[in-house]
Amino acid sequence: MKAPTIDPVALTVVDNYLTSCCRDMGVTMMTTAYSPIFNESLDFSCVIFDPAGNMLAQAEFCPSQIGTIKFTVEWTIEELGLDAFEEGDVVLHNDPYRGSGHVPEHMLLKPVFWEGEIVAFVANVAHMSEVGAKTPGGLSGDATEIYQEGLLLPPVKIKRRAEDVDDVWKIILSNHRTPRVTLGDFRAMMGSLDLAERRIHTLLADYGLDFFLETSAELMAIAERRMRAELEAIPDGTYTFSDAIEDDGITDRAYPIELTLTIAGGDVIADFTGSAPQAVGPVNAIYAVTASAIYNAFLHLTDPTIPRNEGCYRPFTIIAPPGTIVNCAFPAPVAGGNTETSPRITDMVFGALQDAIPERIAASCGGTSSPFLFGGTDPRTGEPYAHFHFEGVGWGGRRGLDGNNMVVTINGNCRNTPVEVFETRYPAFRIESYRLVTDSGGPGEFRGGLGGERVFTVTVPEVTVSALLNRMKTEPWGVLGGGVGAVGGLWVRRAGKEDWTTFVEEFGTISPSKFSGVTLRVGDQVKILMPGGGGYGPPLERDRGRVRRDVEEGFISEEAARTTYGLDGG
Amino acid sequence: MGEWKRNEISYLKANRDACALCGHPIAIRYWGVEVDGAPLMFCSPEHEQLYHDYWLPRYGAKGVS
Numbered sequence: 285m286k287a288p289t290i291d292p293v294a295l296t297v298v299d300n301y302l303t304s305c306c307r308d309m310g311v312t313m314m315t316t317a318y319s320p321i322f323n324e325s326l327d328f329s330c331v332i333f334d335p336a337g338n339m340l341a342q343a344e345f346c347p348s349q350i351g352t353i354k355f356t357v358e359w360t361i362e363e364l365g366l367d368a369f370e371e372g373d374v375v376l377h378n379d380p381y382r383g384s385g386h387v388p389e390h391m392l393l394k395p396v397f398w399e400g401e402i403v404a405f406v407a408n409v410a411h412m413s414e415v416g417a418k419t420p421g422g423l424s425g426d427a428t429e430i431y432q433e434g435l436l437l438p439p440v441k442i443k444r445r446a447e448d449v450d451d452v453w454k455i456i457l458s459n460h461r462t463p464r465v466t467l468g469d470f471r472a473m474m475g476s477l478d479l480a481e482r483r484i485h486t487l488l489a490d491y492g493l494d495f496f497l498e499t500s501a502e503l504m505a506i507a508e509r510r511m512r513a514e515l516e517a518i519p520d521g522t523y524t525f526s527d528a529i530e531d532d533g534i535t536d537r538a539y540p541i542e543l544t545l546t547i548a549g550g551d552v553i554a555d556f557t558g559s560a561p562q563a564v565g566p567v568n569a570i571y572a573v574t575a576s577a578i579y580n581a582f583l584h585l586t587d588p589t590i591p592r593n594e595g596c597y598r599p600f601t602i603i604a605p606p607g608t609i610v611n612c613a614f615p616a617p618v619a620g621g622n623t624e625t626s627p628r629i630t631d632m633v634f635g636a637l638q639d640a641i642p643e644r645i646a647a648s649c650g651g652t653s654s655p656f657l658f659g660g661t662d663p664r665t666g667e668p669y670a671h672f673h674f675e676g677v678g679w680g681g682r683r684g685l686d687g688n689n690m691v692v693t694i695n696g697n698c699r700n701t702p703v704e705v706f707e708t709r710y711p712a713f714r715i716e717s718y719r720l721v722t723d724s725g726g727p728g729e730f731r732g733g734l735g736g737e738r739v740f741t742v743t744v745p746e747v748t749v750s751a752l753l754n755r756m757k758t759e760p761w762g763v764l765g766g767g768v769g770a771v772g773g774l775w776v777r778r779a780g781k782e783d784w785t786t787f788v789e790e791f792g793t794i795s796p797s798k799f800s801g802v803t804l805r806v807g808d809q810v811k812i813l814m815p816g817g818g819g820y821g822p823p824l825e826r827d828r829g830r831v832r833r834d835v836e837e838g839f840i841s842e843e844a845a846r847t848t849y850g851l852d853g854g
Numbered sequence: 855m856g857e858w859k860r861n862e863i864s865y866l867k868a869n870r871d872a873c874a875l876c877g878h879p880i881a882i883r884y885w886g887v888e889v890d891g892a893p894l895m896f897c898s899p900e901h902e903q904l905y906h907d908y909w910l911p912r913y914g915a916k917g918v919s
Contacts, residue, residue, distance in 0.1 A: 362881040363863055381870060381879065438865070546908070553908060601904060604877045611877045614868050709913050 290502050298487070298499045299591045302341035305483040306330040309408060309476040310345050314477055316467030319413045321672055324705055325698045328410035328627065329353060332484070335402045338594040340500050348385060348626050349409045350696040351576020352831045354597065355383035356391045357407055360439040365850060369395040369402060372446030374474055374647045377439040378415075380430065380570045381614045386622040387434040388415050388672070389421040390468070392442075394477040396484050398493055406480035408473050412466060413672050416459035418800060420659020420670035425752040426533040426842075427566045427617035427797035443474070457695055461668045507595030512550035514586040515599055518641055520548045525636035526775060527628055529609065530757045532565030533620075533798030538758075539563050539609045541625070542635040543632045554578045554633070555603040556610045565798060566752065568612035568619030568627070575602040577626045580635035580695055587646045620798070623653035623674075624754045627693040631760075634680070637761045643683050647726060647818030648760035649694050650677020650769060654814055655752040657800075662711050663744055672708055675812060676700055678725050678733030678769050680760065681820030687733030689720055689839075690814065712747040713740040713810075721770065723815065723841050726759075727848045728766030728819020734839060735770055735816040742779075742808045750800035751787070755815040766819030767848070772797075772812070779807025823849045856887030856902055874916050875901040875909055890915055 288657035292415070293471065304363030309330035313322050321327045331338045337358040342350050359382045360375055369375075377383075378390045388411045396404040415422040422434045442452050457463035488496055523545040528538040542558035562568045569577070579597055580605065592598060604611035610627065612618060627649060634645040654677065658671030676690035692698045703715045716739040726732030751774055759768035774797045775784040786796045793799035831849045834840040845851040861871060861882050870879040874894040885896040889905070894916065896902045909916075 359881045382881070383879070446908060553904070557913065571876075575878075601901070601908075602876060602878075606872045606877045611872075614870065 306343035317472035352385035355572035359383035374443035414670040419656025424800035504595035523636040532563035534565035562612035567618035577629035646682035647680030650815035652754040678817035681730035687817035724770035724816035726769040726819035727823035729821030732817030753797035762818035765822035769816030
């Protein structure tokens, strides 16, 4: 094995500099974008690549995007060709069948020139809150074709030599329901790229191009060596796990996912052969999403100090047969692949490895991003609005720790929108309650995190809502003797009525949690119940003091303490 | 014996070619090889090798990709 030729301190400084650069790109977007999905949710990621499309650095934003952007950038560079890039260009791309995660996620890519040559690319990817789909917000829970999921943009320049390409902007802004917000968010993304370009120029001015290139290559080699060393610590073998997406919004049938992990000598093959054919509705993952979910799982399981670059991903081969739910064929809808199927796949890796590395894995999380989308016209201003609202779930228990309560699912690393921001920015709803749900975490020596419940009331004459939630029927599983977490739910109560009903009962939707374009009116209420996480280990082995504290905190009921945890009142 | 080949990008063609091993959609460049008379496309020579070492023993030969 080749020994490092560069001072380790210098390597660390450069790695931290590039990572810090990516973090600052994110802060730029958070503070300058228009929509709460940027400002509050941080549903974006920021990355630096070399001219060959190798990822050099990333920051800790959205894990699913950090994996998919690798494929988006690779496709963009390959399709356009390096010669097509000029200084000041910015390329936009959101087409899932060319490597993007799903239609709302727009990737911007800018070449960094130095002395007339491309020496790097800076890129970000962000979830735009409105994309011109069949319903406001983009994630239409009953879409049957990708054309219903929003405006598809293959790699196209939106800036050429630092000048806006007006024709492309006209197409985008005339297809999104909220053009003012779209423009503001894109400007924030471009500002983020400009910042990264300046930072790389500073590095090159201080240390020179040769140093930058040598250091980048060495950092990738180090990351690969360290990742392989971590994988070699997992016993060689074949590990399997099965799970399913419970329905697709169009048909009331489950879509099984089959995973076979083969780990040998620092290499991993994640094979999805045997998984269900692609769904009619929008729960399909494209290849990049499936691969990203595998990367995400192993980043959870391995040393977090490994430099996060292309080298981390080299030990992995992901086999996802075309035409299946984990690698669907055009023009299948894919919106929920990135929000629902992705966390399911990541959890499945933990499930497969529960006996091999019990000290590292976790039980299933709540497994849904809980997308609830709405839009309409603001009666105060006459301006259109749209919002992609998501919720936290309980995370799975893991050795030594209970699962997180109500944190956005493990592929997202996003934040939910605070009540005050939600009510201020969007006139449609008033939040009535927002709380953790007792006994929703799977019982265990280390308990699953709690799910939650939110109730809100429509405050405008009408609002259009859509949903794309999972784990409403099948519980998040526990591991190693731990119990299941509670399922979620979605209900509506019409103005003046006493009873909560499902959207199936009230509006005739096929799925209770995946639908689009339902009109609610003033006084109607919606209740979203978010799933809990699975438990780790037998609940009877939970520390008695922790059981008592859970009762005091309201995390578990007295009855559960007695019947599930065996607390005898002492 | 395989060789690197190139697809033409066409916006008139909706379906994507995919690697015969992993299923990854192929943009332009691919590793083309004939296996038992069938032309197959791979991401790389490494995936061709895995096709022989991993895929074939488990699942048997694929048809024309």
